[in-house]
Amino acid sequence: MNFPIEKFKNIATPFYYYDVELFERTAKTMKSEADKYGYVLHYAVKANTNEKLLRILSSMGFGADCVSGEEVKHAIDCGFPKSGIVFAGVGKRDDEINFCIDADIAVFNCESEQEIEVINELAQAKGKRVNIALRINPEIDAHTHEHLTTGTIEDKFGINLWQLESVVKKVMQMDFVEITGLHFHIGSQITEMSPFILLCLKVNELQDMLEKTGLTVKHINIGGGLGVDYEDPDQNPIPDFAGHFATINKYIKLRSGQVLHKEPGRVIVAQCGTLISKCLYTKELQKKNFAILDAGFTDLIRPALYGAYHKIENLTFAYSGIQEVRQLKYDVVGPVCESSDTFGKDVLLPRTRRGDVFAIRTAGAYGEVMASRYNLRTLPKAYYSTEL
Ligand SMILES: *Cc1c(COP(=O)(O)O)cnc(C)c1O
Numbered sequence: 001m002n003f004p005i006e007k008f009k010n011i012a013t014p015f016y017y018y019d020v021e022l023f024e025r026t027a028k029t030m031k032s033e034a035d036k037y038g039y040v041l042h043y044a045v046k047a048n049t050n051e052k053l054l055r056i057l058s059s060m061g062f063g064a065d066c067v068s069g070e071e072v073k074h075a076i077d078c079g080f081p082k083s084g085i086v087f088a089g090v091g092k093r094d095d096e097i098n099f100c101i102d103a104d105i106a107v108f109n110c111e112s113e114q115e116i117e118v119i120n121e122l123a124q125a126k127g128k129r130v131n132i133a134l135r136i137n138p139e140i141d142a143h144t145h146e147h148l149t150t151g152t153i154e155d156k157f158g159i160n161l162w163q164l165e166s167v168v169k170k171v172m173q174m175d176f177v178e179i180t181g182l183h184f185h186i187g188s189q190i191t192e193m194s195p196f197i198l199l200c201l202k203v204n205e206l207q208d209m210l211e212k213t214g215l216t217v218k219h220i221n222i223g224g225g226l227g228v229d230y231e232d233p234d235q236n237p238i239p240d241f242a243g244h245f246a247t248i249n250k251y252i253k254l255r256s257g258q259v260l261h262k263e264p265g266r267v268i269v270a271q272c273g274t275l276i277s278k279c280l281y282t283k284e285l286q287k288k289n290f291a292i293l294d295a296g297f298t299d300l301i302r303p304a305l306y307g308a309y310h311k312i313e314n315l316t317f318a319y320s321g322i323q324e325v326r327q328l329k330y331d332v333v334g335p336v337c338e339s340s341d342t343f344g345k346d347v348l349l350p351r352t353r354r355g356d357v358f359a360i361r362t363a364g365a366y367g368e369v370m371a372s373r374y375n376l377r378t379l380p381k382a383y384y385s386t387e388l
Helices: 020-035 051-060 069-077 094-103 113-126 161-173 194-212 241-251 302-306
Strands: 015-018 040-044 063-066 085-087 107-110 130-137 177-183 219-221 259-262 273-284 289-293 312-314 327-333 342-350 357-360 381-384
Touching (some): 020 040, 020 051, 020 241, 051 063, 063 069, 069 085, 107 177, 113 161, 113 177, 161 177, 194 241, 302 342, 312 342
Parallel strands (some): 015 381, 040 259, 063 085, 085 107, 107 130, 177 219, 219 259, 289 327
Antiparallel strands (some): 015 273, 273 289, 273 357, 312 357
């Protein structure tokens, strides 16, 4: 990625920088690969809610996958058609459900029998019939970080397989909800294909089983979760969407007229976003060196929260034209009064000076959206490559 480092000099750090051109290329590639199979994409808004990026996606024909009433409102404000909005989440409040019923969104992805009973009651009160999809916990281990797995029997998400038949029978008796889809989401940052293949095979098995109870659905939603290359963002800025969809297409058996939905989040926004920061101080101690940045876990919490890896670069050095330099190992840390405020340990960097500009890469997903005001710090601003 090329950074406009001269322009960065006039902007107060820390801030998020979005490469809009890469964002558009990523989204377009995914959309055109999905179109080849007629797959429908709902962007998972929670990964990054920036209005500029959302407007680009809505104009490209993406739908929106929302996990709160606020996200649904925001998606509508950013140009997504209500008929392209799905509302998911394990804990939907009554006021959120009512708002979405009034808005005539496409479908509620439901996670329990109790939730469906509530939606049925609220829909009845309005005299409306609403579309629901059953979120099923397929009991598949996504082989990702334990905080990012959602589809095993230990997880809070979805309807468990042992309950499924009884839930379906009860819901089919309810008058104000209609089961139009089956929904699955097994986790995030999944970089192997095998969990997705297992999911496709499970979907096939469940469709066979549910058809015996008289249920055929209009859409199958296999969720999000496709991972990105945090180690080498410049080598792999855009994931292999063609290969991914070809594999899904090979394994999943859709019924005639049935449409496949996907909910990509991270895979669309992660690589285009970078957290830009300045080095405030350095400490070269006997056993350790520290580079103390002006960005902290209040700006990007993933390393502190999940031990997530982000590539860290000293941009001042990278753009200085200097070739050879002594490299040192630094713990790259923030200013927040917590030891977990660390972006990377033993990161090999050129000798760093106060004022050097740093890039923390692949920060576009679950970065800015998770920023907090702990220590009363200011929320980071966003800047876009097309507007600098
Ligand atoms: C978070 C989430 C997604 C998006 O996951 P990514 O890993 O960012 O693609 C999709 N669907 C559901 C239900 C989610 O909770």
